[in-house]
Amino acid sequence: MSPALDRLTRLLQHVFIDAGSTFSLISLASALIISAAWLGVRRKRRTPLQLKVLARALFPSRIWKHASTRADIGLFVLSITGMSLLIGWGLVSARGIEHMVESGLNGTFGPSAVGAPAWLACGVLTVTGFLGYDFSYWLDHYLKHRVSWLWPFHRVHHTAEVLTPLTSYRTHPVDNLIFANISAVIIGVAEGVVHYGLGAHVSELAIAGTNIVLVAFLYTTIHLQHSHIRIAFTGWLGHVVFSPAHHHIHHSADPRHYDCNLGSCLAVWDWMFGTLQMPDPKARLTFGTVAEEDPHSATGTLLYPFLLAFRAVWPRRLHLPVFEENGEGDRTTEPLRKQW
Ligand SMILES: [Zn+2]
Ligand SMILES: [Zn+2]
Numbered sequence: 001m002s003p004a005l006d007r008l009t010r011l012l013q014h015v016f017i018d019a020g021s022t023f024s025l026i027s028l029a030s031a032l033i034i035s036a037a038w039l040g041v042r043r044k045r046r047t048p049l050q051l052k053v054l055a056r057a058l059f060p061s062r063i064w065k066h067a068s069t070r071a072d073i074g075l076f077v078l079s080i081t082g083m084s085l086l087i088g089w090g091l092v093s094a095r096g097i098e099h100m101v102e103s104g105l106n107g108t109f110g111p112s113a114v115g116a117p118a119w120l121a122c123g124v125l126t127v128t129g130f131l132g133y134d135f136s137y138w139l140d141h142y143l144k145h146r147v148s149w150l151w152p153f154h155r156v157h158h159t160a161e162v163l164t165p166l167t168s169y170r171t172h173p174v175d176n177l178i179f180a181n182i183s184a185v186i187i188g189v190a191e192g193v194v195h196y197g198l199g200a201h202v203s204e205l206a207i208a209g210t211n212i213v214l215v216a217f218l219y220t221t222i223h224l225q226h227s228h229i230r231i232a233f234t235g236w237l238g239h240v241v242f243s244p245a246h247h248h249i250h251h252s253a254d255p256r257h258y259d260c261n262l263g264s265c266l267a268v269w270d271w272m273f274g275t276l277q278m279p280d281p282k283a284r285l286t287f288g289t290v291a292e293e294d295p296h297s298a299t300g301t302l303l304y305p306f307l308l309a310f311r312a313v314w315p316r317r318l319h320l321p322v323f324e325e326n327g328e329g330d331r332t333t334e335p336l337r338k339q340w
Helices: 003-017 025-042 050-060 067-109 118-146 151-158 167-171 173-198 210-227 235-240 244-248 268-273 296-312 333-339
Strands: none
Touching: 003 067, 050 268, 067 167, 067 173, 067 296, 118 151, 118 173, 118 210, 118 268, 151 173, 151 296, 167 210, 210 244, 235 268, 244 333
16 A cells, blocks of 8 residues: 555544544534434424434434535535644643652652552542543634634634534634644643642553543533534533534624533533523524625635735724724623624
8 A cells, every 4th residue: 555545544543443532433424313302302293203303303414405505515625634733733742741749740849649549540630531531622713703803714603604524624824723732731730730640550441532521521512513403402411511503693694693512521610600591492593694705605714814814903004994992991792793
């Protein structure tokens, strides 16, 4: 096998076969089974469910033939081919920071007096790693919605007009790069403190390198966040765990829904910081943002964000209008969205 073919085979295996991959076929199959079961339970007529009807409900042509989906596919290919570079950098940073924090604490306070058993240390590290990831997702997402020059790169994700599991890859490379490093810092610090505090050198529980708690969410809710299957968690459960409908509100084009539900797996961060909006299973939502460019073209998804970011920082250099400011002198994201 030629080296190029070998690399391609390994890449495809990593993306579609590895059980810890964010786009593994097994996790997609799991999402499909949950969707089919949900549609089966929710249907009004009690006649036997025909396979053809179910297939049409699961894969509506208006979604799969949409220009938005074609853009998602292009960015998916770009993302998986550049992924090893971005993730590699992030993970190396996380391990490096973890080591730095642990050595720093050892040097300052001496070796930890706690000698936790390996099973306990492993459990605590696994939960910490997951919480570190999930909080870093919320924080990164919050910054991208609030900082004017970061929003244009994240906005690419919000120009999706229909949602499919591929939409989670509809992200600008700059957006990915920032997330890889923010998450690396937070996970690295959290795991460094835990390693030092428990005085045990264990690894977190993982499947093919992905935290096992995160894998559980990947197999149940995460793919459906970008889909037309509106499963909604309400009540106390909706304050703790993110349902697919929570993320649908995040994509809503209705200004009342802007900048809410920024989490990934847990709703607690949004609840704590006041950005949670509980889903209404009956609400009819439309997705996308106001756009003066073609939001599904290569230029619109990859180059245009640089212009918008430049315009957000130096509007006068391009003789463009300055964005409105709110009473406290901060730029609000709402005028930015309306304008773009
Ligand atoms: Zn967002
Ligand atoms: Zn999304």
